[in-house]
Amino acid sequence: MKLHIASLAAVAAVALVAVTGCSVGSGADEGTTSADDAALTNMGVLVREPSSTVRDYQTNATKIRLYGVQSGDDAFATIADRTTWKTTSVHVGDSIGRGYRVSAIRPGSIDLESVKGTVHLAVGHDFDAKMIQHRFDTAAVDHGKHAWTVDAASMADVRAHYGTGATAEDRSATPPSDTGLPPQAAVAFTSVNANGVFGRLGFHEGDILMSLDGAQLQAADLDKVAERLTHPGTVTLVVSDQGARHPVTFTVR
Amino acid sequence: MKRASAVGLSTAILFTLGVTASASALPTKQSNAGDSISQGFDANDLPSDQRQESWIQGTDSAVHSVYSRYVEIVPGFTQEPESVTGAEMIGGSNNFAAQASRICGQATLPQHVSVLLGGNDVCNRPKSSSGDAAANLYSVETWTNGLRAGLDQLAACLPQGSTVQILSMPRVDNLYTAGHAKSFWCSATWSLFGICRVVTGEGNASRRAQIGARVDQYNDALAGEVQSYNTNSNGQNARGIRFVTDWQGSIAEGATNTSVGTHLFSKDEINIVDCFHPNKSGQRELACLAWATNPDGGSGSIPACFH
Numbered sequence: 212m213k214l215h216i217a218s219l220a221a222v223a224a225v226a227l228v229a230v231t232g233c234s235v236g237s238g239a240d241e242g243t244t245s246a247d248d249a250a251l252t253n254m255g256v257l258v259r260e261p262s263s264t265v266r267d268y269q270t271n272a273t274k275i276r277l278y279g280v281q282s283g284d285d286a287f288a289t290i291a292d293r294t295t296w297k298t299t300s301v302h303v304g305d306s307i308g309r310g311y312r313v314s315a316i317r318p319g320s321i322d323l324e325s326v327k328g329t330v331h332l333a334v335g336h337d338f339d340a341k342m343i344q345h346r347f348d349t350a351a352v353d354h355g356k357h358a359w360t361v362d363a364a365s366m367a368d369v370r371a372h373y374g375t376g377a378t379a380e381d382r383s384a385t386p387p388s389d390t391g392l393p394p395q396a397a398v399a400f401t402s403v404n405a406n407g408v409f410g411r412l413g414f415h416e417g418d419i420l421m422s423l424d425g426a427q428l429q430a431a432d433l434d435k436v437a438e439r440l441t442h443p444g445t446v447t448l449v450v451s452d453q454g455a456r457h458p459v460t461f462t463v464r
Numbered sequence: 465m466k467r468a469s470a471v472g473l474s475t476a477i478l479f480t481l482g483v484t485a486s487a488s489a490l491p492t493k494q495s496n497a498g499d500s501i502s503q504g505f506d507a508n509d510l511p512s513d514q515r516q517e518s519w520i521q522g523t524d525s526a527v528h529s530v531y532s533r534y535v536e537i538v539p540g541f542t543q544e545p546e547s548v549t550g551a552e553m554i555g556g557s558n559n560f561a562a563q564a565s566r567i568c569g570q571a572t573l574p575q576h577v578s579v580l581l582g583g584n585d586v587c588n589r590p591k592s593s594s595g596d597a598a599a600n601l602y603s604v605e606t607w608t609n610g611l612r613a614g615l616d617q618l619a620a621c622l623p624q625g626s627t628v629q630i631l632s633m634p635r636v637d638n639l640y641t642a643g644h645a646k647s648f649w650c651s652a653t654w655s656l657f658g659i660c661r662v663v664t665g666e667g668n669a670s671r672r673a674q675i676g677a678r679v680d681q682y683n684d685a686l687a688g689e690v691q692s693y694n695t696n697s698n699g700q701n702a703r704g705i706r707f708v709t710d711w712q713g714s715i716a717e718g719a720t721n722t723s724v725g726t727h728l729f730s731k732d733e734i735n736i737v738d739c740f741h742p743n744k745s746g747q748r749e750l751a752c753l754a755w756a757t758n759p760d761g762g763s764g765s766i767p768a769c770f771h
Contacts (some may be wrong), residue, residue: 276613278554279606283599289554289606291613296561298554298610335609355557355566356548384656386649390736391509395656417658452550453587454659454738455500456511 255326258306260345267346268309274337275307277321286316293337297353309343347372351411351440351461359412361463367441369411375437376407377414379430397421397451398428408437412461419451439463489625490538490760491575494531496520497563497614498547498580501634505549506735507747513549519742519750520578521545527747530578530754533761544570553581553610553633554602555588560614568621575626577618578754580724582633582682586675587660597662597671598678608685612700615693619701629758630690631750632683632711632725637663637676639729643739646731650739659740680714683725687711710757721770724753 250265260267274293281287290307291298299307306312307323314329315322323330323338332338350365378401386392398420403410420428423436424447439446446461496502504518505511507527516522521543522529534541546566551558560581567577585602592599602610611630618628640663643650654664666672687709692698694707701707713719715726733746742750749769756764 276609278609278613279603281599281601281603281606283596284594285600289602289610291561291610295557296559296565296613297557298559300555334605353557355562357550357558382656384652386653387647390647390649392649392737395653397657399658419657451657452500453584454653454657454740455503455505455513455549457500457513457549 252326254343255310255341256343257312257324257326258309260309260347263345268343269346269349270310271342271344273340273342275332275340276337277332277334279334280316280318280321282318288313288316288321295355297355307340307342309345309348310341347406347411351413353413357457357459359459359461361412361440361446361461363441363443363463366408366411366463369406370408370437370441373404373407373410375409375434376404377409377433378402379420379433381430396427398430398432408440409433412440421449421451421456423448491534491627492538492540493542493544493572493574494520494534494576494578495544495567495570495574496547496578496580497551497560497567498545498578499551499584500549500741501583501747501750502545502547502578502580503549504747506737506741507744509735509737509743511737515545517744517747519747519754520547520580522747522751524744526744527751529747529751530758533751533755534576542572544572544574547580550584551581552584552588554585554606560610561617564614564617568617573621573623573626575623576760577622577626577628579614579628579630580633580750582679583636583660585633585682586636586679587662589662591662591665597666597668597674600662601675601678604678604681604685607682608689611686611689615689615707616700619693619703619705619707622705624703624705627706627708627759628693629754630686630707630709631754631757632686632709632723633679634724634727634729635676635679635715636660637672637679639734639740640664640666640672642729642731642734646734646739647736649736653738654740657738659738679725680716683711683714683723706759708757708759710753722766723757724750727753727770 247264254265276291276293278289278291287300287302289298289300301313303313303316311323311325313321314324320333346365347369350369351359351361353359379398380401382399383396385394400414400416400418403414403416422428440463443463447458449456449458502518502520504514504522507514507517516524517527520530531543546563548558553560589600663672663675690707690709693701710723711725712722719726721727733742735741735743752769755761756766
């Protein structure tokens with residue numbers, strides 16, 4: 212559940228500010244009408260979800276603060292949503308919500324592209340942002356303290372459109388007898404699509420799962436977990452963050 | 465060690481006396497911002513949060529936590545921890561600013577807040593394939609602004625007379641040495657659970673040192689911010705909240721074992737399950753150090769904390 216620089220899936224679940232790793236671009240999409248296109252442009256939607264209409268999006272006002280940038284071949288910037296203080300690291304080409312796309316990262320600042328032009332944001336400063344989110348972006352919302360809510364219907368649609376969106380491998384090892392430890396086992400993600408179910412839940416390649424509702428997991432169980440998250444109820448996954456195992460609770464409504 | 469003690473004394477004077485914030489009555493409640501270390505994770509070789517073994521909130525007499533030490537001198541002392549396993553100073557939804565916001569939202573505000581974060585900020589970053597092993601780590605500027613986001617909130621919300629103690633972050637790059645000295649199991653568990661691969665998966669000592677150098681920079685920045693807030697030279701602490709830190713300089717500057725950030729955790733101070741988190745011995749040392757550098761802790765000897 213750690214926030215990797217190279218992936219942006221976790222941000223799709225931010226309450227007010229979402230930085231999506233969506234692969235879709237701007238412009239007309241299959242399944243949308245010219246009226247939809249005009250309405251989406253008027254709304255300020257820059258990064259569209261295919262076959263969506265204005266009714267699939269919502270907007271919120273918030274502030275974004277640019278904490279800083281890391282230069283180099285893989286330059287990235289770290290931004291914070293001042294409402295929740297959740298942070299995200301973004302690269303050039305990544306989007307912030309559906310209304311902004313990072314167009315430049317340079318020492319001391321970043322540029323954000325929007326349908327109304329380019330916004331220049333300096334390190335340490337705040338930006339009044341109109342955050343636009345598709346309902347897929349809020350299918351799972353991280354409330355902090357390892358507690359999430361999941362919208363069952365939206366997550367079912369995410370699953371239908373993008374699938375589980377993850378692969379994993381089983382790992383195990385037997386500690387030497389002098390440690391007194393039992394055999395250890397875990398499931399490690401080998402790939403995560405930011406648009407799929409597990410991407411929406413904040414998981415990334417390399418993240419470790421230990422158990423589902425108290426039962427040990429296998430890599431082959433991923434789709435079963437995804438399916439569980441499309442029905443009302445509570446799902447508890449134990450994950451390992453740098454070896455620290457802790458439960459993450461998903462309340463599905 | 466003699467030099468380290470002298471440095472410690474001068475720093476204590478700087479941060480405790482030579483400032484605008486004034487000494488105050490003992491607190492009746494504490495809170496904290498932190499990660500799995502503050503949750504006592506795995507301290508007794510059980511792989512889950514073991515808060516009773518935590519250096520800050522624990523109740524086990526073998527650890528002698530900061531909470532226990534306050535209870536001994538303040539009748540009715542209470543605590544409301546906000547630390548979360550997996551938390552970073554900067555990243556995610558449980559970072560320092562988020563935890564500070566939760567502290568400020570408590571029904572009864574604490575007069576003492578401890579902060580220990582940063583290990584996950586390094587360990588969660590992907591390994592760099594460039595010549596600079598620290599290339600994928602947060603910049604010092606990013607680190608500083610994330611720290612300020614939390615300190616600004618605490619300076620604004622805590623009762624007058626409160627103290628905020630921000631401990632330096634540990635040199636996670638030293639884990640490689642401690643783990644390899646402990647057991648050949650350590651390299652297996654690091655790989656199995658993907659633990660801090662930015663250093664545990666880095667066999668080149670000079671590249672691990674590059675990571676350590678960035679940690680030193682973070683801690684230097686932390687100390688600079690503490691001084692700015694404590695003296696209100698940044699204008700963010702008009703009510704005189706007292707800000708203190710344990711950081712007294714880096715290992716390279718001769719300050720070994722004078723702070724969390726310069727303590728060289730040994731093989732006997734990390735647990736056997738993940739070879740990463742402090743065990744009870746490590747937690748006890750952290751508690752001792754935190755108390756020795758806490759103005760309410762009085763005359764604690766920092767070198768005596770480490771055995």
